[in-house]
Amino acid sequence: MAFVFKFINYARTNTKRISSKQNKDDMQGMVLLTDNDIEISKRYLFKKATLEVKRFLKVSQYEKISIEKDGILLYSGRILPTDTINTIGEISSVVKDLSSDTFCVPLVYKHSPLAYGLINEIHWYSKAAMHSGVETVWRFVLKEAFIIQGRDLVKKIKLHCERCRYLRKKVLDVQMGPISRHCMTIAPAFYATQADICGPFKAYSSHHKRTTIKIWLIVYCCISTSTTNIKVMDDYSAQSFIQS
Numbered sequence: 001m002a003f004v005f006k007f008i009n010y011a012r013t014n015t016k017r018i019s020s021k022q023n024k025d026d027m028q029g030m031v032l033l034t035d036n037d038i039e040i041s042k043r044y045l046f047k048k049a050t051l052e053v054k055r056f057l058k059v060s061q062y063e064k065i066s067i068e069k070d071g072i073l074l075y076s077g078r079i080l081p082t083d084t085i086n087t088i089g090e091i092s093s094v095v096k097d098l099s100s101d102t103f104c105v106p107l108v109y110k111h112s113p114l115a116y117g118l119i120n121e122i123h124w125y126s127k128a129a130m131h132s133g134v135e136t137v138w139r140f141v142l143k144e145a146f147i148i149q150g151r152d153l154v155k156k157i158k159l160h161c162e163r164c165r166y167l168r169k170k171v172l173d174v175q176m177g178p179i180s181r182h183c184m185t186i187a188p189a190f191y192a193t194q195a196d197i198c199g200p201f202k203a204y205s206s207h208h209k210r211t212t213i214k215i216w217l218i219v220y221c222c223i224s225t226s227t228t229n230i231k232v233m234d235d236y237s238a239q240s241f242i243q244s
Contacts (some may be wrong), residue, residue, distance in 0.1 A: 001041035002033050045114055046072045046106040046145070053109045057148070066107045073107040075146035105142065110149045118144055119157055131163050182223050189227040193220050197233070197241075218244050 050073045053062055066073040108115045122129055122140050129140040138154050147153060158164050182192035199216035216233040218241065231244035 002037040005040050006037055049108045049112055049114050052112045053107055056109055074104050075107050106145045108145045108147045110147060110153055115147045115153060119154055123157055131167060185224055187224050189225045190222045192223050194223055195220050
């Protein structure tokens with residue numbers, strides 16, 4: 001689409017005004033696309049996607065999760081789907097590399113050709129996400145657009161992908177235990193914590209320097225950020241555990 005708009009722009013422009021370098025590149029069959037050319041084509045496609053959303057969905061299905069700007073419906077619902085990843089507090093304050101508009105992307109209908117093309121492009125050609133799991137592909141899709149019921153579409157494309165079926169044959173047959181929902185929660189450190197006691201270890205008494213006593217270490221590990229904190233227990237009692 002960027003090539004189409006570039007051709008239209010060239011057709012409207014006086015050929016005498018084209019620089020010699022551009023003319024030389026065109027004669028060699030090289031048409032260079034700029035970021036502005038890509039952005040113009042994206043705006044055109046997302047405007048078409050907005051028309052599809054308004055045509056095939058009820059207003060009540062998209063008005064509460066989107067805002068319209070320059071003819072494009074932008075997703076303005078929760079930052080991430082709550083059925084997969086939870087957020088404690090403001091996500092931009094917890095994850096410092098995100099801003100409040102990181103996930104403010106255009107809204108696309110599930111059955112739109114643009115939705116199929118976008119997921120297929122990431123699934124096959126993204127260096128970081130090609131033939132990966134459903135959640136990985138879906139996470140990269142969310143960087144470009146929010147597709148209504150898009151996760152189901154990702155599953156459908158992966159199900160019919162011959163390459164993915166070949167890769168699935170190489171995975172282990174033994175299924176590991178399910179991941180806790182706390183592990184998928186974006187939260188500050190130690191919001192959800194695991195604790196374990198190790199020991200005993202020998203240490204010197206604070207009252208008698210030559211006397212050795214037994215101590216235990218209790219290790220606290222944040223299951224979201226893997227941050228670790230270790231406390232000392234004077235003995236193996238519940239009181240020492242609570243105090244630590």
